[in-house]
Amino acid sequence: MTTISADRDHVASVSLATAAHDPQDFATRLGQSFERHGFAIVADHGIDADVIARADAAARAFFALPDAVKRQYHLPGTGGARGYTPFGLETAKDATQSDLKEFWHVGRALPAGHAFAPYMPANPWPAEVMDFHASQIALFDAFDATGGRLLAAIAHYLGIDAGWMADSVRDGNSVLRLLHYPPVSPDAPGIRAGAHEDINTITLLLGAEEAGLELLTRDGQWLAVKPKPGELVVNVGDMLQRLTNNVLRSTTHRVRNPATERRGFSRYSMPFFLHFRPDFLIETLPGCMSAERPDHYPQPITANDYLTQRLREIKLL
Structure with missing residues (x-):
């Protein structure tokens, strides 16, 4: 597989501001x-x-701390759901080498006694x-609100009730990931x-301006995703692909090691993984099935069971 240039094909930018007057x-x-x-790339x-x-700024300050300090916030046995995951621990599904990154997860804060508390542990700080x-709670809440607006547009596109779609993620197990890819040597093994593919419903990503993010096209070539400064990269996760019977695609993507002149620099990004409620039953939407598109997922599964299955595959559980 080769990499193709963005001038042959590209992911177009769409403005969320237009949704108010032309949904x-x-x-x-x-x-x-x-x-x-x-x-998709989303402006405004x-x-x-x-x-x-x-x-x-707060994320960069944390990643600059000594390794021994950061590791105090690593919580083994939790699937990396909260707190710090050290460098080289996560491995992509079916990969033999671990990713070249470290990260921190911020999850949803639930009130005491909430029904979903068994699925969502408290956040360490x-x-x-x-x-x-x-700062991270403020960003989590902002991502959550924007994710809701994007899901409303997805519901509009699919011809389903926006209220039903909003309820599917209400108090969902969403996670803000603060990512640090340290500098890499010229002969570094593996890939950042x-x-x-992402496990969740949709992913909203800030900080992808630094080159490296690529998606795999249908004809087997790698296409660079190039947002302008401040734009949001949004992608479909496996849960939404399953719900829509592959109408909306969960696309393979990666972060390449940088060009030689950028290998001495860190890469930082902040993806927000918007999730369904833990008890939401992922069952193929009737409107996404036809004689030409039979149901690829006849066995429904809850969002929590699906998440657990996939975390095992990427060696976080």
């Missing part, structure tokens, strides 16, 4: 991009630049970075993030 046009552009690429997403900058807690 049909935005939904169509977003949905068609998801059908073709499994990815509404996440405040100051909220992003604060969270980014690093005492060494004063603004970490407040091996070829994989």
Whole structure:
């Protein structure tokens, strides 16, 4: 497989601001991009630049801490659901080498006694970075709100009730991931993030301006995803692909090691993995089945069971 240049094909940018006055046009552009690429680039997403900058600064401050300090926040046996996951631990499905990254997970904070508490442990917070807690919660909430707007557009595109779609993710097991890819040597083995698909419903990604993110096209070539500064990269996850019977595609993607002149630099990004409720039954939508498109997933599965299955595959459980 080879890499193709963005001038032969590309992921177009769509403006979320247009959804307010022309929801049909935005939904169509977003949905068609998801059908073709499994990815879309979203401009005017509404996440405040100051909220992003604060969270980014706090994340970088944490990753700059000594390794021994960071490892105090690693919680073995949790599937990396919360806190710190050290460098080289996560491995893409079916890969033999671990990814060249470390990350921190912030999950949804639930009130005491909530029915989903068994699925969502409390968040640890690093005492060494004063603004970490407040800044990451603010970014989580902003991502969650924008994700809801995008799901409404997806519901519009699929011709299903937006309220039903919103309920499918209400108090869902969503996760904000703060990612650090350290500098790599010229002969570094592996890849910053091996070829994989995302497990969840949709992923919203900030910080992809640094080159490296690529998606695998239908004809087996790697296409660079190139958002402009501040734009959001959004991609379909396996749960949504399953719900829509492959109408919306969960596309294989990776983060390549950088070009030689950029190997001495770290790469930081902040993906938000929007998830269904743990008890949501992922069952093929009737409108996504036909004689030409039979049901590829006749056996329904809850979102939590599916998540557990996939975490085992990537060696986090």
